[in-house]
Amino acid sequence: MGKITNLTQMECDRCEAKEVLTQGAPNTSYWHDVQRTSSDGVTVERLLCDDCYKSYVQLVSNQDAEFEAFMEEGSWS
Ligand SMILES: [Zn+2]
Structure with a gap:
């Protein structure tokens, strides 16, 4: 296989799946x-694989809906 340069190893922060990507x-x-x-204002960054990302999107979609419902509770209209 010889020498390959410019590789990037990706590792999912949730399930620890790994992949080595070539630049090309x-x-x-x-x-x-x-x-x-988070609720105390701390922003974290994570790298997720596609499988974990799909689960994450579902999680935050539910949180979005809960937040919207919470905001509407305060509405008098
Ligand atoms: Zn993952």
Whole structure:
């Protein structure tokens, strides 16, 4: 296989799946950088694989709906 340069190793922060990407053919659509702000205002960044990202999107979609419901509780209209 010889010498390969410019490799990037990706590792999912949730399930620890790993993949080595070459610069010429990056599988970037499989990997997702996400940011989440906790209730005390701390924002963390995580790298997720596509499988974990799908679960994450479901989680935050539920949280979005809860937040919208929470905001509407305060409405007098
Ligand atoms: Zn994962």
